[in-house]
Amino acid sequence: MLAVKSMDVRDNFKSLCDKVFSGETLIISRPKNENVVMLSEYEYNEMMKAKRNADYLAMIDKSMAEAEAGGFITKSIAELESFE
Known part of the structure; x- marks a missing residue:
């Protein structure tokens, strides 16, 4: 499981998508604990x-x-x- 900031997702979207597609779960941290999960x-x-x-x-x-x-x-x- 990976955790990244939302700004890092913008900068590394393709590589993060590749990791998610390979089975990794991604937690995207956002302000006010409004986190999302990408799978x-x-x-x-x-x-x-x-x-x-x-x-x-x-x-x-x-x-x-x-x-x-x-x-x-x-x-x-x-x-x-x-x-x-």
Whole structure:
């Protein structure tokens, strides 16, 4: 992980982009602690995928807890077909 000042990013943008693309994460420090993080698109996509997976697993856990607490209704195929 690299940390640089925002002014250094302006002066060294290409070389910093190359480092980020090679797997490095870059923290860009700004006044008032309004820092930003620069990472590759691949790393960003992996983080978003992990977040979606965590959200999906949480939804499944909630559904399982509701089912175990009796929060579901059982219907036969014939009963379901009658709704058509």
